[in-house]
Amino acid sequence: MDDCSVLTRSNAMKTYKAFMQRVTASAGEKANFTIMVQAVSSDMARHTAEAQYPGYKCASGPVQVR
Helix, strand or coil, X not given: CCCCCCCCHHHCCEEEEEEEEXXXXXXXXXXXXXXXXXXXXXXXXXXXXXXXXXXXXECCCCEECC
């Protein structure tokens, strides 16, 4: 097997739903909204969502979509 290993079930990408809340008035038109992100964990989903939308914070822990 080469250096590109196959994702195992424990570290496979999962879909999470994240509720975003505006924390900077000039960040955008919407005060809050929900997005879907792909990540390996809930913590990474939070970081991914917040990186995609500067001025917004993930108001609660992202929830895995089943």
